[in-house]
Amino acid sequence: MTDTAKTVVIHETGGPEVLKLENWPVGDPGPGEVRIRHQACGLNFIDVYLRTGLYPVDLPSPMGMEAAGVIEAVGEGVTHLKPGDRAAYASARPGAYSQARVLPAAQVCPLPDGIDFETGAAMMLKGLTVEYLFDRTTPIKPGDTVLFHAAAGGVGLIACQWARSEGITLIGTAGTDEKCALALEHGAAHCINYRKENFVEKVRELTGGKGVAVVMDSVGKDTFEGSLDSLKPLGMMISFGNASGPVPPFSLATLAQKGSLKITRPTLFTHIADQDACQAMARRLFDKVLSGDIRIRIDQRFPLEQVADAHRALEARKTTGSTILLP
Template identity: 65%
Template sequence: MSTSTSKAIRIQQTGGPEVMEFVDVTLGQPGPGEALVRHAACGLNFIDVYFRTGLYPQPLPAGLGMEASGVVEAVGEGVTYVKPGDRVAYAGRPNGAYAQARIMPADNLVRLPDSIDFETAAGMMLQGLTVQYLFHRTFPLKGGETILFHAAAGGVGLIASQWARAIGVNMIGTVGSDEKAELAKAHGCTHVINYNKENFVERVKEITESKGVPVVYDSIGKDTFTGSLDCLSPLGMMVSFGSASGPVPAFGLQELASRGSLFITRPSLMSYTAKRADLEQMAAHLFSMVESGKVKIDIRQRYALSDVAQAHRDLEARKTTGSTILIP
């Protein structure tokens, strides 16, 4: 295949998994500040579903997918961060990672250490960088804290479980089944709550002797939002970083005051990696955690890129655990 064409997933309209089309695209050559990357593996993330359904709007027609790994084939003028032949990975906009190859801004790419293979890289960039900023920048954990983390058996959750254990943090994780509870525990989660069998607010109060936790990391959204606020100790921080169950409903600021002057933030990875120096520092931290063996990337599902509709169905049906990758 020449460098000028690629198979890629495109959507003409928002909707269910069936709106994703596997089509031929013409790439051309990278312009100033751009690089052409031939993908070895692409990551699957819940944010891809938000873009597909239109919860997060984008101009159509459009690509999907926010992370991948591969080899740089060509660069445009002015590109200094990478060169042809470099092994690279990335996470973030612009959308379009569901492709065999693509042209993208070169300053989004980070060079991969030789010790990290392409599949691992595609399964960890978005989720691993997310855990890095959640734990070290949004609410910097020092060790010794007890925290609440929802969806502990998902891709972000399994990385968070290991990362928390590595830095001496007691993580209370919520999951939806006994199998997922075993998985989260095996990855380092200190306490696991199956929210289909137990009230997570009551269990958090029990575990913390009614003190509550200083921070809740919540990617579920609508179904867990109020309960998450109820788990916080006074002056605690609610970190709402996703909405897998639907968007958080409107609420009054008095809800924060009545529970003890709480803080709330709605972070996104793109804000934290907007400066090149921050991206490089965060990626270096993630790579060192993986290279040390403290965090292992658990790729539990692999699909052909052409089978992406099934991958989305399984993700939305809560059938997946750990990281999922697409093979182009």
């Protein structure tokens, strides 16, 4: 074991140029912690929010929220992992853009032998997000129709497959015909190119004027009003991201006027804060992948030292599927 590991750190918020690769202290795990040596690290839009300061962090701060690798050491009280185990995680504590790190064991999950490290790193934050969207936020049953924005992204392609495996009709949106084709290939029943068509009008057309039961929206400001207008009466709006910027303040009376709508703003880290819940969610996700219901598509790979280029590609919406960093 070394005392330091190559780690991507920010000392100030800003553009991709603030991402610096440095030697960062690692140390030994304390009670309830593990030390893991990463084989692959995941890239997510929440990393952009942290880098830009939309989600505040204490500076300097390491970056990255998900990875997969091999457990090197465990602290007192850790019973579900041991040195040598393969593992993957999504963590509320940044630091996954690194060769190795120490973190709380509760959110680190044993990785089945049938899932390789790159897939493990690409699937945890995104896949666990899809799990809570479909299983833990509002009742969704076979035959229901949901609208999912950014359907060709890392979360979106998992959501398309999850919906198909559960008998749920998913209407996706994406910004190019190629991305729409990708969403359809992965299980979306329909996909709307929002640059060519008004997605609200198209959703109404596809649902016979009724609207959808649930909207899952990670885009934020640009799609929020249209998302509400796509819901049927008593429908549920799940706002779970801000890729285009945060949703501006709005009047609760709007929900009444548009059909007694419901709205929630969940986060993954609330759902996985409890160890038992986190491990159960991971097992459900792993089962979907091992059964073949879900295939994790990795379309971009960057060396860890090219992390700024990876962020630029993500923000420019030039990526599809998942992106990983290789330490």
